[in-house]
Amino acid sequence: MHYTLRNKLPSTALFTTVDAVLNWGRLSSLWYLLFGTACCAIELMQTGGPRADLDRFGAVFRSSPRQSDLLIVAGTVTYKMASRIKRLYEQMADPKYVISMGSCSNCGGLFDLGYSVLRGIDKVIPVDVYVPGCPPRPEALTQGLLVLQEKIRKQRYLAREA
Amino acid sequence: MASTKTSAPVAFSDLLSALKGRFGDVVLAHRSDFGDDTVVVQRERWLDILQFLKDAPSLAFNYLVDLTCVDYFGQEPRFEMVVHLLAFESGKRLRVKARIPEEDATIASLAPLWRSANWLEREVYDMFGIRFVGHPDLRRILMYDEFEGYPLRKDYPLKKSQPRVPLLSPEREEEEGI
Numbered sequence: 178m179h180y181t182l183r184n185k186l187p188s189t190a191l192f193t194t195v196d197a198v199l200n201w202g203r204l205s206s207l208w209y210l211l212f213g214t215a216c217c218a219i220e221l222m223q224t225g226g227p228r229a230d231l232d233r234f235g236a237v238f239r240s241s242p243r244q245s246d247l248l249i250v251a252g253t254v255t256y257k258m259a260s261r262i263k264r265l266y267e268q269m270a271d272p273k274y275v276i277s278m279g280s281c282s283n284c285g286g287l288f289d290l291g292y293s294v295l296r297g298i299d300k301v302i303p304v305d306v307y308v309p310g311c312p313p314r315p316e317a318l319t320q321g322l323l324v325l326q327e328k329i330r331k332q333r334y335l336a337r338e339a
Numbered sequence: 340m341a342s343t344k345t346s347a348p349v350a351f352s353d354l355l356s357a358l359k360g361r362f363g364d365v366v367l368a369h370r371s372d373f374g375d376d377t378v379v380v381q382r383e384r385w386l387d388i389l390q391f392l393k394d395a396p397s398l399a400f401n402y403l404v405d406l407t408c409v410d411y412f413g414q415e416p417r418f419e420m421v422v423h424l425l426a427f428e429s430g431k432r433l434r435v436k437a438r439i440p441e442e443d444a445t446i447a448s449l450a451p452l453w454r455s456a457n458w459l460e461r462e463v464y465d466m467f468g469i470r471f472v473g474h475p476d477l478r479r480i481l482m483y484d485e486f487e488g489y490p491l492r493k494d495y496p497l498k499k500s501q502p503r504v505p506l507l508s509p510e511r512e513e514e515e516g517i
């Protein structure tokens with residue numbers, strides 16, 4: 178991120194307030210990429226569905242990486258898919274966040290000994306929140322989103338880091 | 340389920356004698372466990388035998404259900420091709436096998452007989468490294484081209500990893516033998 182004013186301004190009430198407003202806007206509109214690689218994607222769909230209802234936190238899916246702020250890596254990542262995920266991640270505009278959903282995406286899961294499976298998406302792209310489970314329940318993924326929102330709330334953009 | 344069979348299935352003994360009458364002693368072994376008729380045939384006559392099974396009017400195995408391979412590591416010959424056939428008219432099923440030695444891991448391609456064999460043979464080539472003579476397009480089908488080795492061979496290292504993208508951190512502390 179190459180903003181001229183990025184983290185250059187003093188931590189006065191004005192700039193920290195502007196930061197808080199920016200953060201509030203970002204965390205309340207975490208649009209995630211419509212993307213899933215294996216069975217965890219089924220739970221991801223449930224999370225977006227009416228019962229868990231991720232929309233109430235401002236998180237809706239977008240089908241283009243250019244419009245997405247959040248990549249939820251839902252499922253087993255093969256070496257073949259890892260190159261695609263890396264490209265999708267690079268196509269997303271900053272600021273961007275990644276939730277790793279499920280054991281497979283966290284560390285390879287039960288396919289740890291597979292000849293074709295990447296042992297954790299964090300070997301390829303940086304991850305903000307790990308959600309454990311195989312698969313994580315929709316409640317768990319919702320919790321992961323809330324944890325990410327708290328993380329974003331603490332970020333500084335204009336004011337110097339505290 | 341309503342039966343759509345239009346001819347009676349050939350008896351296994353008749354099938355064996357038809358093969359013997361046509362090719363001589365090509366059937367190395369045969370079994371009929373739990374109604375699954377199996378013949379093990381000579382690899383050298385593979386294409387001829389399957390052509391006969393497909394074209395002979397009394398047999399007419401016109402559908403290739405499955406084609407795969409088994410690695411009997413430590414045995415000789417090491418690999419075994421397995422083909423499952425179905426005759427639509429009679430509903431008869433047959434399993435045909437042939438052993439393949441490791442040092443000459445080749446067999447005739449069935450793609451000229453059944454088009455469904457094309458991708459199945461590519462998968463066997465990808466996973467076991469069996470070369471199909473006469474296959475129109477023998478390339479890997481699941482793994483990427485840079486992949487080295489044949490992952491379903493029993494001597495493929497269990498923890499070997501061949502990533503395609505640069506990794507931010509190593510996947511394993513050390514490569515452990517198993």
Ligand code: SF4
Nearest residue numbers: 216217252279281312
């Ligand atoms: S963590 Fe479990 S549910 Fe999720 S993709 Fe892996 S195997 Fe499927």
